[in-house]
Amino acid sequence: MSALSAIQLLAHKLEREGQTNITSYGDSVFRILEKNDLAAKVFRYVIEAPDVAKKAKAGQFVILRLYNDGERIPITLADWNVAKGTITLYVQAIGKTTIMMSMMKAGDALADVVGPLGIPSHVEKGKTLVALGGGFGIAAIHPIVRAHKLIGNKTISIIGARTKELMLMENEMRAISDDVRIATDDGSYGTKGFVTTVLKSMLENRELMDVVLAIGPVVMMKAVADLTRSYGVQTLVSLNPIMMDGTGMCGACRVVVGDKLQFACVDGPEFDAHKVDFELLVARQKMYSPQEKISMELFNKICEAQEHRETAAW
Amino acid sequence: MNNDTQTSPPRTDEPMAQIKPKLSNKERMKIPRHPMPEQNPLERARNFFEVPLGYTPEMAMEEAERCLLCKKAKCVEGCPVNVQIPDFIEHVAAGNFSLAAQALKQMNALPAVCGRVCPQEDQCESLCVIGAKVEPVAVGRLERFVADWERANPANGGTGSKVKIPELPPPTGKKVAIIGAGPAGLTCAGDLAKRGHAVTIFEALHKPGGVLVYGIPEFRLPKQIVEAEVQYLEKLGVQIKCDFVVGMTRTIDELMNEDGYDAVFIGTGAGLPYFMGLPGENLNGVYSANEFLTRVNLMKGFEFPNHADTPVPMAKHVVVVGGGNTAMDAARTALRLPWTEKVYIVYRRSHVEMPARKEEIHHGEQEGIEFLLLTNPTRFLGKDGWLNGVECQKMELGEPDASGRRKPVAIPGSEFTLEAEAVIIAVGNGSNPLINKTTPGLSVTKYGNIIADESGKTSREGVWAGGDIVIGAATVIKAMGAGKSAAKAIDEFVTGKKQ
Ligand SMILES: Cc1cc2nc3c(=O)[nH]c(=O)nc-3n(C[C@H](O)[C@H](O)[C@H](O)COP(=O)(O)OP(=O)(O)OC[C@H]3O[C@@H](n4cnc5c(N)ncnc54)[C@H](O)[C@@H]3O)c2cc1C
Ligand SMILES: Cc1cc2nc3c(=O)[nH]c(=O)nc-3n(C[C@H](O)[C@H](O)[C@H](O)COP(=O)(O)OP(=O)(O)OC[C@H]3O[C@@H](n4cnc5c(N)ncnc54)[C@H](O)[C@@H]3O)c2cc1C
Ligand code: SF4
Ligand code: SF4
Ligand code: FES
Numbered sequence: 015m016s017a018l019s020a021i022q023l024l025a026h027k028l029e030r031e032g033q034t035n036i037t038s039y040g041d042s043v044f045r046i047l048e049k050n051d052l053a054a055k056v057f058r059y060v061i062e063a064p065d066v067a068k069k070a071k072a073g074q075f076v077i078l079r080l081y082n083d084g085e086r087i088p089i090t091l092a093d094w095n096v097a098k099g100t101i102t103l104y105v106q107a108i109g110k111t112t113i114m115m116s117m118m119k120a121g122d123a124l125a126d127v128v129g130p131l132g133i134p135s136h137v138e139k140g141k142t143l144v145a146l147g148g149g150f151g152i153a154a155i156h157p158i159v160r161a162h163k164l165i166g167n168k169t170i171s172i173i174g175a176r177t178k179e180l181m182l183m184e185n186e187m188r189a190i191s192d193d194v195r196i197a198t199d200d201g202s203y204g205t206k207g208f209v210t211t212v213l214k215s216m217l218e219n220r221e222l223m224d225v226v227l228a229i230g231p232v233v234m235m236k237a238v239a240d241l242t243r244s245y246g247v248q249t250l251v252s253l254n255p256i257m258m259d260g261t262g263m264c265g266a267c268r269v270v271v272g273d274k275l276q277f278a279c280v281d282g283p284e285f286d287a288h289k290v291d292f293e294l295l296v297a298r299q300k301m302y303s304p305q306e307k308i309s310m311e312l313f314n315k316i317c318e319a320q321e322h323r324e325t326a327a328w
Numbered sequence: 329m330n331n332d333t334q335t336s337p338p339r340t341d342e343p344m345a346q347i348k349p350k351l352s353n354k355e356r357m358k359i360p361r362h363p364m365p366e367q368n369p370l371e372r373a374r375n376f377f378e379v380p381l382g383y384t385p386e387m388a389m390e391e392a393e394r395c396l397l398c399k400k401a402k403c404v405e406g407c408p409v410n411v412q413i414p415d416f417i418e419h420v421a422a423g424n425f426s427l428a429a430q431a432l433k434q435m436n437a438l439p440a441v442c443g444r445v446c447p448q449e450d451q452c453e454s455l456c457v458i459g460a461k462v463e464p465v466a467v468g469r470l471e472r473f474v475a476d477w478e479r480a481n482p483a484n485g486g487t488g489s490k491v492k493i494p495e496l497p498p499p500t501g502k503k504v505a506i507i508g509a510g511p512a513g514l515t516c517a518g519d520l521a522k523r524g525h526a527v528t529i530f531e532a533l534h535k536p537g538g539v540l541v542y543g544i545p546e547f548r549l550p551k552q553i554v555e556a557e558v559q560y561l562e563k564l565g566v567q568i569k570c571d572f573v574v575g576m577t578r579t580i581d582e583l584m585n586e587d588g589y590d591a592v593f594i595g596t597g598a599g600l601p602y603f604m605g606l607p608g609e610n611l612n613g614v615y616s617a618n619e620f621l622t623r624v625n626l627m628k629g630f631e632f633p634n635h636a637d638t639p640v641p642m643a644k645h646v647v648v649v650g651g652g653n654t655a656m657d658a659a660r661t662a663l664r665l666p667w668t669e670k671v672y673i674v675y676r677r678s679h680v681e682m683p684a685r686k687e688e689i690h691h692g693e694q695e696g697i698e699f700l701l702l703t704n705p706t707r708f709l710g711k712d713g714w715l716n717g718v719e720c721q722k723m724e725l726g727e728p729d730a731s732g733r734r735k736p737v738a739i740p741g742s743e744f745t746l747e748a749e750a751v752i753i754a755v756g757n758g759s760n761p762l763i764n765k766t767t768p769g770l771s772v773t774k775y776g777n778i779i780a781d782e783s784g785k786t787s788r789e790g791v792w793a794g795g796d797i798v799i800g801a802a803t804v805i806k807a808m809g810a811g812k813s814a815a816k817a818i819d820e821f822v823t824g825k826k827q
Contacts, residue, residue: 129573258623265615266616275605297612
């Protein structure tokens with residue numbers, strides 16, 4: 015991955031277009047205060063967004079835009095601090111926008127952060143929660159597990175990674191869970207296999223649980239739903255369809271749950287896993303795949319050209 | 329694309345006011361309605377520049393001569409905000425464009441917008457007296473001319489770069505929150521700021537303008553016009569907070585009880601897309617018009633991938649379902665994307681029932697959109713999750729329904745299939761429930777529209793509402809009218825003139 019700053023890139027792009035202002039309307043500045051490079055292309059950001067922090071609840075998300083010509087992408091609220099007016103996001107760099115974001119540094123500002131969006135997670139007293147997270151899903155289950163813990167519920171977290179070095183947020187999860195179970199694909203840490211392998215043996219051993227929560231790639235959420243169905247355990251998933259406005263205006267995020275058409279951004283993102291049409295979700299996530307590819311190729315070209323320019327300048 | 333085809337602003341010099349020989353009414357009615365210069369249909373069907381180019385001062389003065397300057401002007405009754413049409417047209421005829429602008433702006437804060445998008449044939453021009461015998465006076469075109477002239481001549485108080493700000497009264501110390509930066513909210517905000525109140529607009533999207541920026545495309549309403557109006561409001565002291573979803577970021581109760589707002593105006597529009605409930609509607613390639621238009625307009629998707637990151641559908645064959653302005657805009661926008669080869673409009677009634685502005689239908693036809701009228705989709709066909717066609721059915725008109733329009737009835741066995749990689753559903757919008765759900769005590773209809781009286785007053789003390797959120801999807805000028813009435817009532821409320 016190229017090490018050049020995103021702002022340099024943006025500046026180059028804007029210069030070409032004769033644009034000058036990077037931020038949008040109003041006086042809000044969504045400054046990145048901290049940025050950490052974690053494992054597995056996941057980055058942690060602490061961002062100034064006091065209005066969002068003030069109202070954030072577990073299970074909600076924001077929509078952000080990096081700069082004026084950028085797209086709007088949804089990211090889960092992993093944490094927030096009302097007093098400092100900040101929010102914490104974990105973003106996995108997988109495509110043009112998230113990779114561009116991974117090039118931004120502390121001190122840079124995002125053009126837009128809007129939220130909190132979505133219905134907060136349903137947290138009920140007197141339940142034993144088993145929460146499964148994969149990839150950025152660990153960041154997404156974190157505030158929900160904490161909310162359960164805070165009202166005195168028993169919390170068991172199952173987190174997974176490909177290998178030991180890539181495990182995210184283990185300490186953070188330990189701090190809010192009564193028990194943390196670990197799975198790695200290669201068996202280098204905890205159970206060998208997936209988070210679902212762990213869940214499966216828990217179900218087979220008739221371990222006590224009232225609610226299962228799974229957030230991560232769709233294959234993982236579907237596998238969890240299929241596992242718990244026959245045991246009749248209430249299971250919740252947070253769906254991640256393509257979104258744009260995040261306010262119920264466009265219908266891009268539509269999902270089918272129990273034969274009902276729902277807009278994930280306002281009716282969710284959390285739904286009853288046993289009723290979700292996962293096949294449709296997987297198909298709809300690919301809606302813009304050809305365009306995403308074009309966008310990525312062009313971006314790589316710009317990065318290369320920029321690197322040339324920099325080398326030449328030296 | 330080159331810039332020459334873009335609207336050239338009217339000449340900056342104001343012709344000397346002229347004293348012309350007075351024409352008789354008969355002579356006036358002999359002057360033919362001046363056609364609007366337009367971009368050539370074949371050329372414009374491939375670019376995003378504005379289609380009508382605007383009158384020159386000479387054309388405007390000539391058209392203005394056709395007006396009989398009626399004492400009891402019928403046209404004024406047809407205008408939802410009662411623009412004093414003969415007054416402003418008289419000034420145009422005399423070449424006094426800045427006076428014309430003043431007269432126009434008394435009733436209408438956004439004439440450059442209304443001159444372009446009002447359905448004049450159903451409003452002002454429908455009641456013009458000469459319309460019974462010859463073509464009505466081109467009120468909308470004249471309105472646009474005056475507004476554009478004024479914008480190009482900021483010294484005269486226009487909303488250009490060197491805006492002359494009206495003298496504001498001393499601050500009243502009252503705070504008003506406006507929710508939604510569409511035409512209703514913008515108008516309400518402007519009127520309240522001019523009365524000395526501290527006004528903040530809260531807008532969910534990253535840019536103010538509502539449908540004017542995310543729905544109506546550039547070739548019909550250049551975005552710089554909306555931007556100029558918004559900048560003018562900011563100069564009046566209006567604060568605009570984008571990225572702020574009321575109901576989520578803050579509730580109305582929090583705005584009033586914690587943040588000290590004395591009154592609230594809700595202008596959140598009709599932003600909930602309807603789908604048809606047909607088989608295959610969730611295939612990749614089926615879009616709501618809101619999604620499609622927002623991607624292209626607000627997110628500048630027509631510049632993807634070079635100058636914008638938001639992807640837009642890349643389809644050769646596009647089918648748009650519906651017959652309103654939204655359908656026309658979606659169809660004409662789709663046609664302008666470089667990879668599109670064919671665009672159909674599928675509408676279940678006939679030509680006369682189409683609710684879109686006549687001019688838009690006409691423009692769409694000229695540009696080569698194929699209209700399949702008395703036709704309705706029955707299901708969307710696809711393979712591996714991707715749309716590849718639309719099955720349609722022919723319709724015939726039966727007995728009149730509740731709306732008075734003849735009800736379309738399916739003709740059995742008339743099914744046929746259209747090849748399509750994109751379908752855009754433009755069959756209407758409902759109201760977004762975010763505010764209703766988070767505002768206890770706010771009365772709404774069973775469709776979720778907020779219930780409000782003439783002035784926009786709702787069931788909640790200190791809360792007004794207007795525009796599409798109250799009357800359902802309607803028009804820009806009606807939303808502006810509602811914003812204006814509410815501003816008056818809110819002013820009386822916060823200053824204690826009326827409880
Ligand atoms: C409610 C919600 C919460 C999310 N939370 C997180 C999070 O905390 N951390 C994180 O790393 N990711 C999160 N995501 C996913 C994140 O939004 C996508 O990874 C991101 O948009 C990819 O954009 P890109 O340009 O980098 O990649 P692209 O190459 O454009 O897309 C890669 C894939 O990401 C998905 N995607 C693309 N655009 C969007 C979009 N506008 N909205 C949703 N998905 C899209 C598509 O499935 C696509 O195939 C969340 C998604 C949703 C819906
Ligand atoms: C494609 C299209 C074409 C049209 N063409 C014409 C035409 O040619 N002529 C004509 O007269 N009319 C036309 N109309 C109708 C016209 O645009 C609307 O009647 C008008 O815009 C309504 O104005 P409004 O202020 O009530 O709402 P809108 O313009 O819808 O604005 C509402 C604003 O509120 C914001 N908002 C919503 N919820 C919240 C919230 N909770 N918090 C903060 N902000 C929020 C929205 O983001 C939006 O910016 C068209 C409509 C469409 C969709
Ligand atoms: S505002 Fe609209 S209806 Fe009123 S006079 Fe102008 S164009 Fe006609
Ligand atoms: S009714 Fe027609 S002729 Fe009479 S004032 Fe209005 S526009 Fe002019
Ligand atoms: S993202 Fe547009 S409706 Fe959900």
